[in-house]
Amino acid sequence: MAKILMKGNEAIAEAAIRSGCRLYFAYPITPQSELIEYMARMMPKVNGTFLQAESEVAAINMVYGAAGSGKRVMTSSSSPGISLKMEGISYIAGAELPAVIVNVQRGGPGLGDIQPAQGDYFQATKGGGHGDYRLIVLAPASVQEFADMASEAFELADKYRNPVMILADGMLGQMMEPVEFKEALTDAEIEELPKKHESWCICPNEDGDKKHHHEINSLEIDPVVLEKHVTKLYEKYAEIEKNEISYERYNISDDNEVLCVAWGTASRIVKSAINEVKKDGKSVGMIRPIKVWPYPYEAIAQAIGPKVKKVYVFELNTGQMLDDVKIAVAGKVPVEFWGKVGGVVFTPAEIKEKLEACFKE
């Protein structure tokens, strides 16, 4: 299929539809409006459901109902709206339902602004909603990757019966890049998808003689039973940590004097700076977590080459992934952080300057 020039917000919507998503519930918010508008245009053409909910709270609870019915379902929002969805996300995780949530992050806290930021890392990877649960979190760095993550997110959600978040930002949502889509699932394939869930989900009872009573539920009033449930969830999360870590190694070699760690939009800018210092004969590598949960702790530890003087973390926040990098580095070398906030995005020249300062030390 030929490449098409598309905004990230539209590319993820198209890719979700191609991945068999026929139910989408959301509430408008900048900078993800193109996503909801694309769904409004396209869902009726594939006999899918587009519903503009009365709030993000209602939208995520519609997702809970649809996911509890075993169908591929998605919602999307931007930071303040994602905060509103957190109650529902906790219930979805507790009830072990497969669902995909897209966060096109903007500046915060509060209303913040509508420019790209990475301030929701803690919320996405360390909880956000109440209780002991984990989200699988995919962090794209290009429009192509944003689109590719749609099918991966639905597959992971189905495989683990767990909510999956795609953690993008206003830059990825708004910018246009060439994107090539995977072949769309056929109607027959989409019809097959919920069948693997029909042992537990809300569905008609085809065998009329044998009553089935499926409960979509996160309530266990008996502490011993709830303990068992939460323990089972944690065993599942351990399995996800074992199987699903993904990251990119960029320019990693034994010559690296600095190892950078960056994710999403920030990582693109760091890459440009790495290429710039290379021209001056300086070797800098980068680990880019592609999933930010489960997190590639070992990959970072292993990438610290013999000449690395420092691990440098660059983020569009005040240092949120930084904590995870420190866990990975475990004091072997110093870890430094530099970030920009409020929707202000650093430039390759600024990162280059930071890297050059390391060589002078």
Place this chain on the structure above:
Amino acid sequence: MEKISYRPESLTQTPFTYCPGCLHGVAHRLIAEAVDEHGLINKMAGVAPVGCSVFAYKFFNFDMAEAAHGRAPAVATGIKRARPDMHVFTYQGDGDLAAIGTAEIVHAANRGEKISVFFVNNAIYGMTGGQMAPTTLPDMKTTTSPYGRDTDDIGYPIRVCELLDTLVSPYYIERVSLLSTADILRAKKAVSKAIQYNKEGRGFTFIEFVSTCPTNWGLDPLKARTWAKENMLPFFKLGCFRDKGAE
């Protein structure tokens, strides 16, 4: 010998967890009987609320979802849109539906969502121990209105049927009571009609049950019914507000 009393197939064998004299069991039974009557047990899905009837998902003998507080109409919307071949209802109390879930109920009704909503109004929060509800009557004492509901301070009870009756889309809205045998029989007809309209995919159907809370009102079950007849019914008038099927 003819069997004249039996447990509806649409109820599980799980014993109810309600207080003595509580009318939730009656409301559950009416719904289960209607589901049986219309032959929908294999295509029915219910959504339970947060409140005294939080365990309703254990009591109905078909697929059930337990919703977050107030969100049952949104959850039901998700189920109905995902499984249009199924029939979906919510079961909600007054705190759940008329306070924290006001947006969800108004917008589900306004969309004409093809679900049934069964709303139990007993003018108090039961599960959490008798706090003021959005439907608590003026001057009524509760644990969070210990001097009586002060309407100057906190306003008047919300009449949900009347509120929803201002919307264009709802198909059927009726307020019934569970306060006497005759009223329960009238309620049974209303529930059956709502389930029938649901079966036929007509639109949004809403039944409010005026009920009691002997435990938190501090009255025995019979006195509670008398109190409700004398105090609730003048404010929450029984009747059919909307029946597009009868027009």
